[in-house]
Amino acid sequence: MIEIDSFGETCPKPVIRAMKALQDPASEGSVRVCVDNTVAVENLKRLATSKRGTVAVDEIDGGWAVTIADVTAEAAENPAGDDAALVEASIACPVPEPIAVGQQVTVFVGSKALGQGAAELGHILIKGLVYAMSQADEPPHRIVFFNDGAALTCEGSELVDDVRELERRGCEVLTCGTCLDFHGLRDKLAVGGVTNLYAISEFVLGPDKIVTL
Amino acid sequence: METEVKLTKLAECAGCGAKVGAGELAQLFEGFPQTRDPNLLVGFDHADDAAVYRLRDDLAIVQTLDFFPPIADDPFTFGQIAAANALSDIYAMGATPITALNIMAVPEDMPKDAVREILRGGALKVAEAGASVAGGHSIYDDEPKYGLSVTGVIDPAELLRNDTARVGDVLLYTKPVGIGVLTTALKGELAGEDERALVEGVMVTLNRTAAEIARPYRVHACTDITGFAVLGHALELAQGSDAAIVLHADAFEFLPGVLDFAAMGILPAGVYRNRRFAEAEVDIDADVPLAVADVLFDPQTSGGLLFAVDAADADALERALAAATPAVPAVQRIGEVRPYEGAARVRVRRGR
Secondary structure (H helix, E strand, O other), X not given: OEEEEOOXXXXXXXXXXXXXXHHOHHHOOXXXXXXXXXXXXXXXXXXXXXXXXXXXXXXXXXXXXEEEEOOOHHHHHOOOHHHHXXXXXXXXXXXOOOOOOOOOEEEEXXXXXXXXXXXXXXXXXXXXXXXXXXXXXXXXXXXXXXXXXXXXXXXXXXXXXXXXXXXXXXXXXXXXXXXXXXXXXXXXXXXXXXXXHHHHHHHHHOOOXXXXX | OOOOOOHHHHOOOOHHHHOOOHHHHHHHHOOOOOOOOOOXXXXXXXXXXOEEEEEEOOEEEEEEEEEEOOOOOOHHHHHHHHHHHHHHHHHHXXXXXXXXEEEEEEOOOOOHHHXXXXXHHHHHHHHHOOOEXXXXXXXXXXXXXXXXXXXXXXXXXXXXXXXXXXXOOEXXXXXXXXXXXXXXHHHOOOOOHHHHHHHHHHHHOOOHHHHHHHOOOOEEEEEEOOOOHHHHHHHHHHHHOOOEEEEEHHHOOEOOOHHHHHHHOOOOHHHHHHHHHHHHHEEEOOOOOHHHHHHHOOOOXXXXXXXXXXXXXXXXXXXXXXXXXXXXXXXXXXXXXXXXXXXXXXXXXXXX
16 A cells, blocks of 8 residues: 555646556555545546546545555556456467577567557557566567657656666667657657667667567 | 746646636626626626627627636647637637737746747737737736637627527537546646647637638527536536537547546546536436546537537538538537426437
8 A cells, every 4th residue: 555645736646646656566556645625536536446446535634535445457557447458468469479599589669559550549558568578577688669659768658667667677778869859859768778770770680589569 | 849838837727627617607796786788789697608799780899808827838839729719709609800918927937938939829829810919918927827808890690699509409519529638638747749739739720710611501509618618518508598408428529548538537627617517407328438428527728619500501511510620620410409398408318
């Protein structure tokens, strides 16, 4: 259980802090958020429902304590609980070809969405997959974000924390500099380093197995 | 443009979400002396979009004032949104804007460039509307605010009111829904640049094209959907017209991600204010998802026009509006006007 003091905070803040806390393993699927307005109470109730957790509201001095509990780690990570099954499916999705033992993998991410179809679903899927890779026994050797995928390592991306986790576990995180410049994101990069097409050509022609998402 | 000032961080409530609730307003004005000037065609005894005063038999002026705290981080964009929103009330009355006055509050330490950009955004939209900025007034305040008072002209015979819908009318709406939820998600950094560009593009779009296209058709009533949300404005239309309204939950076009954000509880305070005000008169079928209902109570800063059009003209108007995309961002046939038979004024049911 993580305790959050959200007194004095309005609209999205209490919900966002609760969401982030639920993603922290230390929460063990439950948070207690103290708020001083009914809007926050109602918004937190909706968050609990979408994460398929339980919710209890207690009156406290000057406001309410909203306790959300029994949220699974998967549900905590997903932007919307209803799509939990789909994200689970993407996590379970096997890499197409068996990889030779000991061979290292470089993953290229060229889009904000995984696969063709609804962009919103595609984004949910890529988020799920990057999270799964960050938790994998053997994370990729290197991950390169390019084209529209460059935005995923920048401020405002929901994937930043999971990519940081990849980096922490030894994965080399790189984003295409030309792509950052094109989208005006050069000073918004939030995780990893910047690379260029010379380096990328070495990766492509080098010994790593290349997987393009 | 790039700027160091992140305007929405300076605002507690964004855009039309900052509007005082409709119920509270009615209480505030209760018992005030009412003017009896017969030339005041629409005044404050009506919950309409603007005041209308008749100067001659064939000429009336339409006056409106709208301002709010930043709903966009970029000052130029915020200026454009505030102006498009203020001009919208003129279009909702069927009138043509002629002049506008700026109203502005800025923190003393706000960079002059940012202040200039807000005003430039406003001026750009007023010019696009074919009107002139004729002056204004500014004060210092901790929280920035900007808007305009706009004057328009109309022949009183052409006036589009919000209390004259007729039973059998079809309801057409012109912008995608969920502006308040999506801007709240952006404020929480949950949505990305694509969504930002999309929602800001919708908010800066003038309702001019939609209003002009509608002119030759038999539109019986019109309002713009702003702070009181789809359901609040639909309720005013139903009450004023002494009719009932049925809305089709599946006929709405929502901005991307909005239903997911709503389900997660990323809802601006205005949703609950609007729900409290309208709830008693609104009947939402049990099979309509809560997220959809919440978004129908979501304040729409610089929302679109809601037309109550004669059923015989509905198909033709719908086609004409759809042909004007993106100047008319999203045409939706959201419901119809029915006879009032007691109970709830507005009903939301599944289906189209």
